[in-house]
Amino acid sequence: xxxxxxDLFLSxxxxxxxxxxxxxxxxxSKTNIYYHFKSKEDILLHVMKQMIDQYEKxxxxxxxxxxxxxxxxxxxxxxxxxxxxxQYDCQVGCPFVxxxxxxxxNNNTILELIKNFFTRMQSTLELLLLEGIRKQELPAxxxxxxxxxxxxxxCEGGLFMSKIHQDPSYFDRLFYSLDWLVCQSKSxxxxxx
Numbered sequence: 406x407x408x409x410x411x412d413l414f415l416s417x418x419x420x421x422x423x424x425x426x427x428x429x430x431x432x433x434s435k436t437n438i439y440y441h442f443k444s445k446e447d448i449l450l451h452v453m454k455q456m457i458d459q460y461e462k463x464x465x466x467x468x469x470x471x472x473x474x475x476x477x478x479x480x481x482x483x484x485x486x487x488x489x490x491x492q493y494d495c496q497v498g499c500p501f502v503x504x505x506x507x508x509x510x511n512n513n514t515i516l517e518l519i520k521n522f523f524t525r526m527q528s529t530l531e532l533l534l535l536e537g538i539r540k541q542e543l544p545a546x547x548x549x550x551x552x553x554x555x556x557x558x559x560c561e562g563g564l565f566m567s568k569i570h571q572d573p574s575y576f577d578r579l580f581y582s583l584d585w586l587v588c589q590s591k592s593x594x595x596x597x598x
Contacts, residue, residue, distance in 0.1 A: 406433045411452045415500055419449060419507035450515055453504055457522045460485060464529065475537030476587060479530060480580050483560045499564040527553045543587060559583060 409431035413422040424445055428435050442448045463485045467478050501519060508515040530553035537543035559579055567575035 406431045406438065407448070407452055407455055409433075410448050411456065411500075414449065414452060414507070415503055419445075419504065446509055446512055446515075449504065449508060450512075450518070453501075453515060453518050456500060456504075457518070461525070468529065468532065471536075475533050475540065475542050476584055479533055479556065482526075482529065482533070483556070483580075484576075499561055502561060502564075523557065527557060530556055556583065 406427065410422070410427050413426055413430065417426070422445075424435060424438060427433075427438065427448070438448075442451065464482050467482055470478055473481075501522060505516070505519045508519075527550070531549050534543060534547065534549045534552055538545055538547060538549075563576050563579040567573060
């Protein structure tokens with residue numbers, strides 16, 4: 406039922422999806438849905454928690470792949486968001502941003518959940534960047550928090566641009582550009598402040 410709600414929220418929109426729509430597609434009775442969930446907002450909260458949990462489980466193993474170069478691992482982390490099954494039908498591109506944009510404005514629990522997710526995502530990228538510096542794969546003067554924020558922003562903007570241009574290869578070009586910037590910064594003073 407949560408998978409059905411996820412698909413409907415992302416493709417039709419949270420506000421355009423009713424409990425009756427979820428019942429019709431999932432074939433789960435309304436009584437059963439309300440037995441497990443207090444409201445449509447509660448379903449949205451569980452959908453977000455499930456998506457975040459699935460994403461973080463996929464990405465947690467990447468930190469242990471010390472034999473793989475850091476930039477390849479960063480690309481894998483970002484492609485995990487890009488290639489989630491629900492991403493293809495998202496209205497905006499990124500499933501997390503799509504649901505965040507549609508969440509009720511007064512629901513601080515949902516807003517905090519998304520904020521904490523992106524904070525953890527930035528921390529993961531910062532750990533990877535720090536490892537890259539220690540292994541001398543990345544420039545020593547690279548500003549770690551700022552670079553991690555840039556990578557997240559690039560990913561989110563890339564998903565949006567890929568969606569509006571209907572061009573899945575958009576992301577490949579972004580990864581190429583990110584790799585180019587990092588390579589240039591090793592030989593020049595790109596990250597020097």
